Amino acid sequence: MPKPKTIPAAPVVVSKKTASQKIVTVAQEIHTDIVKKHRKPSMEFPIRSLRNVKYDVKRGHFEILGHTATRTLSYNTVKTFAQSMRLLATTKNDLLDKDDIAGKREVYYNSKSWGECRFEEQPESDTLLDDIEAMLAINREQLGYIPEERGGEVTGPLVVIDQDPATGRPIRIDCTKLGSGAWSIPSRVEHLRFEASKAKFILAIETSSLFQRLVHHRYYQNARCILISMSGVPTRACRRFIRRLADDQHLPVLAFTDGDPYGYCNIYRTLKVGSGQAAHINRFFCVPQAHYLGVTPQDIHDYELEDATHPLEEADIKRANDALKNDPFIKHHKEWQDALNHMLKLGVRVEQQAFAKHGLNFVLDTYLPDKLKKARFLP
Amino acid sequence: MATKQRDIAVSEFFLKNRHLLGFDSPRRALLTAVKEAVDNSLDACEEADVLPEIAVDLEQIADSRFRVTVTDNGPGIVKNQIPKIFAKLLYGSKFHRLRMSRGQQGIGISAAGMYGQLTTGAATRILSRIKGAKKAHAMAVQIDTKQNKPAILSDTEQDWQPAFQTVDAAGEPDGPLVVSKHGTSVSIELEAAYQRAKQSVDEFLKQCAIVNPHLTLHYRLALQTKAEAADGKSAPMTEPPPTTKSPKAKVKSVAPAPKPGVTTVTYQRAVKVMPKIPDEILPHPHGVELGLLMQMLKDTESRTVRSALAHDFSRVSDRTALDICSRAGIEPRTNPTRIAHRESEALYKAIQDTKLMRPPTDCLSPIGEAQILAGLQKEIAADFFTAVTREPAVYRGNPFQIEVGLAFARPQETEGVGADEPVRVLRFANRVPLLYQPGACAMTRAAIGVNWKSYGLSQPKDALPIGPVVVLMHLASVWVPFTSESKDAIASYAEIIDELTLGLQECGRRLAVFLHKRQRQLEAARKRSYIELYIPHLAIGLKDILDLTDKEEHKIVGNLKKMLEKTQLDV
Numbered sequence: 001m002p003k004p005k006t007i008p009a010a011p012v013v014v015s016k017k018t019a020s021q022k023i024v025t026v027a028q029e030i031h032t033d034i035v036k037k038h039r040k041p042s043m044e045f046p047i048r049s050l051r052n053v054k055y056d057v058k059r060g061h062f063e064i065l066g067h068t069a070t071r072t073l074s075y076n077t078v079k080t081f082a083q084s085m086r087l088l089a090t091t092k093n094d095l096l097d098k099d100d101i102a103g104k105r106e107v108y109y110n111s112k113s114w115g116e117c118r119f120e121e122q123p124e125s126d127t128l129l130d131d132i133e134a135m136l137a138i139n140r141e142q143l144g145y146i147p148e149e150r151g152g153e154v155t156g157p158l159v160v161i162d163q164d165p166a167t168g169r170p171i172r173i174d175c176t177k178l179g180s181g182a183w184s185i186p187s188r189v190e191h192l193r194f195e196a197s198k199a200k201f202i203l204a205i206e207t208s209s210l211f212q213r214l215v216h217h218r219y220y221q222n223a224r225c226i227l228i229s230m231s232g233v234p235t236r237a238c239r240r241f242i243r244r245l246a247d248d249q250h251l252p253v254l255a256f257t258d259g260d261p262y263g264y265c266n267i268y269r270t271l272k273v274g275s276g277q278a279a280h281i282n283r284f285f286c287v288p289q290a291h292y293l294g295v296t297p298q299d300i301h302d303y304e305l306e307d308a309t310h311p312l313e314e315a316d317i318k319r320a321n322d323a324l325k326n327d328p329f330i331k332h333h334k335e336w337q338d339a340l341n342h343m344l345k346l347g348v349r350v351e352q353q354a355f356a357k358h359g360l361n362f363v364l365d366t367y368l369p370d371k372l373k374k375a376r377f378l379p
Numbered sequence: 380m381a382t383k384q385r386d387i388a389v390s391e392f393f394l395k396n397r398h399l400l401g402f403d404s405p406r407r408a409l410l411t412a413v414k415e416a417v418d419n420s421l422d423a424c425e426e427a428d429v430l431p432e433i434a435v436d437l438e439q440i441a442d443s444r445f446r447v448t449v450t451d452n453g454p455g456i457v458k459n460q461i462p463k464i465f466a467k468l469l470y471g472s473k474f475h476r477l478r479m480s481r482g483q484q485g486i487g488i489s490a491a492g493m494y495g496q497l498t499t500g501a502a503t504r505i506l507s508r509i510k511g512a513k514k515a516h517a518m519a520v521q522i523d524t525k526q527n528k529p530a531i532l533s534d535t536e537q538d539w540q541p542a543f544q545t546v547d548a549a550g551e552p553d554g555p556l557v558v559s560k561h562g563t564s565v566s567i568e569l570e571a572a573y574q575r576a577k578q579s580v581d582e583f584l585k586q587c588a589i590v591n592p593h594l595t596l597h598y599r600l601a602l603q604t605k606a607e608a609a610d611g612k613s614a615p616m617t618e619p620p621p622t623t624k625s626p627k628a629k630v631k632s633v634a635p636a637p638k639p640g641v642t643t644v645t646y647q648r649a650v651k652v653m654p655k656i657p658d659e660i661l662p663h664p665h666g667v668e669l670g671l672l673m674q675m676l677k678d679t680e681s682r683t684v685r686s687a688l689a690h691d692f693s694r695v696s697d698r699t700a701l702d703i704c705s706r707a708g709i710e711p712r713t714n715p716t717r718i719a720h721r722e723s724e725a726l727y728k729a730i731q732d733t734k735l736m737r738p739p740t741d742c743l744s745p746i747g748e749a750q751i752l753a754g755l756q757k758e759i760a761a762d763f764f765t766a767v768t769r770e771p772a773v774y775r776g777n778p779f780q781i782e783v784g785l786a787f788a789r790p791q792e793t794e795g796v797g798a799d800e801p802v803r804v805l806r807f808a809n810r811v812p813l814l815y816q817p818g819a820c821a822m823t824r825a826a827i828g829v830n831w832k833s834y835g836l837s838q839p840k841d842a843l844p845i846g847p848v849v850v851l852m853h854l855a856s857v858w859v860p861f862t863s864e865s866k867d868a869i870a871s872y873a874e875i876i877d878e879l880t881l882g883l884q885e886c887g888r889r890l891a892v893f894l895h896k897r898q899r900q901l902e903a904a905r906k907r908s909y910i911e912l913y914i915p916h917l918a919i920g921l922k923d924i925l926d927l928t929d930k931e932e933h934k935i936v937g938n939l940k941k942m943l944e945k946t947q948l949d950v
Contacts, residue, residue: 023924024924024925027920027921027924027925028925030921031921031925031927031935034935034938034939034942035931035934035935035938038938038942039942040942040943073917073939073942073943074943075906075909075910075943078909078910078913078914078917078943079909079913081913081917082913082914082916082917082920083916084920085916085917085919085920085921085924086916086919086920086923087920088920088924089919089920089921089923089924092923092924093923093924114916115916116912116913116916117913117916
């Protein structure tokens with residue numbers, strides 16, 4: 001088991017007043033351009049893509065590079081520009097100043113009162129929200145926007161201290177006493193605190209069916225770990241929660257996903273170093289102390305899963321090749337390049353559930369203990 | 380056999396070949412009769428330097444019978460000329476000379492009369508008053524088709540003066556009756572059929588008005604109503620074209636009260652400038668066929684071949700005449716009437732082989748760019764007009780001149796024009812609209828041959844371009860090369876096609892400039908309204924964030940509009 005390096009979590013909490021003031025500053029610059037300097041106003045955004053990130057090995061996550069895009073007011077941008085101003089106004093006046101929250105879908109419907117300036121489809125407002133988040137360099141959760149998707153589930157030897165949203169009174173949640181269920185990670189996790197845990201590590205799992213199997217058999221008791229179900233690519237809240245928990249309790253993090261390019265390059269890589277799309281806020285939403293447990297291509301041989309695989313689909317092959325060529329994280333780690341090339345050579349992918357070939361509980365009786373014992377994880 | 384051989388009168392010949400003259404169908408006959416009468420009236424007015432005012436009256440007398448009456452304010456016709464003009468084929472002032480005029484052979488109007496006589500038995504009735512005359516002559520004439528001689532049925536004097544009533548857009552009388560001191564009215568009854576739209580009398584008259592902007596034209600059409608037709612009665616006789624006994628009496632309204640089946644319309648003149656009277660020229664030797672050459676040698680007043688060549692042809696000097704004679708191996712002093720057939724062939728060949736100056740071209744009277752524009756503008760609702768008058772050119776020794784006009788019409792307001800329709804081509808020869816056989820005409824061929832795509836119109840392969848465009852083409856020439864005697868289509872001489880093409884291309888280039896500019900303006904307007912849609916929202920956003928006043932908000936909107944329109948919408 002790798003010794004967890006404690007990397008201090010980035011300072012993330014921005015007060016609502018500061019966020020509100022930041023919006024005012026942006027608006028003031030634009031206003032000055034229009035009425036005093038008589039020039040066309042512009043807004044500057046960091047470019048959000050893999051092209052504009054580097055893998056910062058010291059900090060352990062994708063760090064944004066300096067490339068920015070400038071949106072100057074023109075015939076082509078006037079609609080987006082107007083929508084940005086109205087969205088900023090709503091963010092400041094209705095969310096930050098009134099301490100309220102809104103979902104992405106609500107933002108879209110809220111714009112229906114803007115007349116011809118309204119968003120026609122939700123992807124328009126989603127994109128603009130991402131733009132504004134990048135421009136202000138404040139993640140949208142702190143602006144009052146709540147994600148729609150669930151943040152993941154937690155079980156295991158952990159006590160979370162949440163608070164009553166109305167009164168602020170602390171609420172103690174013991175994650176071992178949730179019966180056959182699990183605790184859902186809320187969309188905002190900055191206020192959570194933790195009691196000292198007896199766990200030795202955190203196991204982040206891709207599929208909820210495997211998660212439920214481990215919960216059902218109380219795997220966390222024997223293995224002394226905290227189980228987290230990610231349900232695919234972990235949400236921001238999930239990543240943030242794992243990061244805060246790992247930092248707070250000095251716990252190593254292990255990821256357990258399907259053995260395919262999506263599991264490696266999208267789920268695990270995003271968990272560990274962030275994404276290109278959210279390059280400007282990766283420092284909040286990454287878990288640099290994470291390591292990859294499995295399922296690795298080598299596991300296919302080691303656990304005789306050859307006849308429990310599926311051929312790689314075209315999309316898988318493309319994803320793997322793209323990652324080898326363009327993903328700064330993969331390009332940094334020789335082990336990952338070898339793993340991907342190994343998989344391409346085998347031409348197959350393997351699922352977490354494949355271990356059922358050797359019996360339903362083979363995965364918790366044999367595979368996981370064996371892997372933890374060997375402790376040869378991918379970076 | 381020999382007993383069956385006999386002379387065929389020219390009138391008899393044409394009677395049997397009436398399609399050659401444009402009387403092949405009842406519908407066509409009506410148009411041809413109107414056309415010949417109007418052509419004559421216009422030529423007469425212009426020769427007498429009178430601004431033409433013409434009234435065309437079509438009255439349906441029975442199911443397939445019409446009375447066509449055309450009245451003009453021309454100089455009038457002296458009494459003894461009337462029978463020959465209206466009832467003798469190939470009589471005219473225009474055949475033996477080379478001068479640009481509407482009619483050419485002197486067949487038209489008498490052929491119309493003859494057609495009427497054949498189909499209805501009615502005589503051609505003429506009223507004519509010469510300037511200064513106390514009375515007008517009233518005559519009824521027919522043609523002796525065997526001998527090509529006029530037969531006078533009646534001959535009286537009448538107190539008649541041509542009078543014209545202008546009507547407004549609704550067909551109601553508009554202004555006083557205009558009475559002329561001189562003029563002619565011809566009335567022919569004929570078997571005919573009336574039909575609207577393309578190739579109709581309506582279309583012909585409208586095109587006349589376009590291409591003769593100095594003409595005021597009144598048109599009255601009285602069709603039998605269904606009730607009248609069912610009665611089997613002829614339409615009640617309304618008074619023929621408005622007339623008045625006393626020129627001083629101002630009759631307010633003589634136009635018949637609006638009744639079903641009657642439509643009246645006035646095409647007002649747009650210019651008061653008379654066309655230049657074309658000069659008469661002698662034929663150019665290169666434009667003369669062998670037969671005509673022989674005829675001219677026979678008819679000449681000169682006593683030697685040499686002087687006949689020098690005096691009866693243009694561009695032949697005494698010296699050149701001598702050259703031609705020696706080239707043909709003819710003694711220059713030979714009496715031209717004695718030149719034998721073989722010698723005339725040699726002479727013809729010698730003429731073709733001799734280099735000659737081009738014929739004079741100042742004998743032509745084009746409509747003129749300004750007049751074409753005026754004509755198009757008054758009859759077509761369009762956003763863009765242009766016209767080109769080319770320099771004169773020569774085909775086969777005949778001077779000619781091409782003019783092209785083009786209008787980009789508003790389809791909702793213009794008949795026969797649409798954004799998805801082929802362009803409308805108006806063809807004219809010596810100011811006469813050509814309505815039949817467009818496909819056989821050099822003008823249509825030239826229009827198809829131009830690459831309109833480069834001027835912003837779509838164009839299917841080997842076809843007219845598509846678009847709400849009216850293209851006008853005019854050929855002015857001392858001798859218009861029609862493909863047939865019915866004068867429908869112009870023969871495709873390379874020189875004529877070339878000139879037409881150059882004129883069309885010039886108009887096309889100007890159209891392209893207009894279309895391009897219009898496109899940019901539309902684009903700019905679209906952009907402006909788009910920008911103006913969103914600027915207020917930008918200001919609302921800033922106002923909400925910065926807590927601005929309404930005044931400050933307005934300033935933002937004002938500044939932004941100025942800024943964006945200046946830089947984004949430069950056209």
